Amino acid sequence: MIQKYLHELVGPNGMPVAAAPPDGEVTDEELAEDMGLELNDVRRALFILYENDLASYRRLRDEDSGWLTYLWTFEYDEIPQQLEEEMHRLLQALEERRAYEQDNEFYLCETCGIRFEFGEAMEFGFECPECGNQVDAMENTRLVGAMDERIEALRDELNVEAELA
Numbered sequence: 001m002i003q004k005y006l007h008e009l010v011g012p013n014g015m016p017v018a019a020a021p022p023d024g025e026v027t028d029e030e031l032a033e034d035m036g037l038e039l040n041d042v043r044r045a046l047f048i049l050y051e052n053d054l055a056s057y058r059r060l061r062d063e064d065s066g067w068l069t070y071l072w073t074f075e076y077d078e079i080p081q082q083l084e085e086e087m088h089r090l091l092q093a094l095e096e097r098r099a100y101e102q103d104n105e106f107y108l109c110e111t112c113g114i115r116f117e118f119g120e121a122m123e124f125g126f127e128c129p130e131c132g133n134q135v136d137a138m139e140n141t142r143l144v145g146a147m148d149e150r151i152e153a154l155r156d157e158l159n160v161e162a163e164l165a
Contacts, residue, residue: 002079005086009052013037014045018054021074025058028070046072053078084158091154098147107135 006018016035032042049055057070107121108114109128116124121135128135155162 001083002076005079005083009054010045010048013041014048017042017045018049021076025071025073028072031072049074052082054082087154087158088160091151091158091160094147094151094154098144098151101140101144101147106138106140108138109133109135 003019007015010018016037017031022031028039028042028046031037031046032039035042046055046057050057054076055072055074057072060069060071061067062069105118107116107118107126109116109131111133112128112130114128114130115138116135124135126135127133154160
């Protein structure tokens with residue numbers, strides 16, 4: 001689960017950096033060289049980890065050249081808590097989206113694949129503004145059903161009861 005979370009954050013190019021963090025401090029150049037990666041990919045991954053409080057850095061200025069060196073430290077102790085917070089955000093977003101899907105009637109242009117709420121479809125005279133074809137009522141029960149399953153799985157995982165309406 002942690003590997004998947006890290007992959008979602010840094011992507012496939014940054015995954016070697018995130019998946020095998022060294023102990024102690026390391027420079028981005030050392031990581032790139034040790035792992036055989038492009039320096040930009042390493043820096044991108046480090047910055048993403050930093051933005052998500054999974055890495056920190058310390059700056060050192062070279063006395064002679066004035067160049068800055070960044071020493072990076074990986075801080076993965078908070079990953080379980082961050083994963084749980086992310087799951088709570090996902091649950092809330094899914095519940096809001098499910099309510100939106102339940103509370104609205106939708107129409108679809110089969111030709112363009114554009115979906116309209118009832119009010120929009122009515123404004124356009126139930127014709128697609130792109131191609132002029134008639135829009136048809138769209139059934140979204142499978143989508144709502146899939147959301148229900150995912151919501152229930154997240155609630156079980158988080159040990160959260162459904163809110164009463």
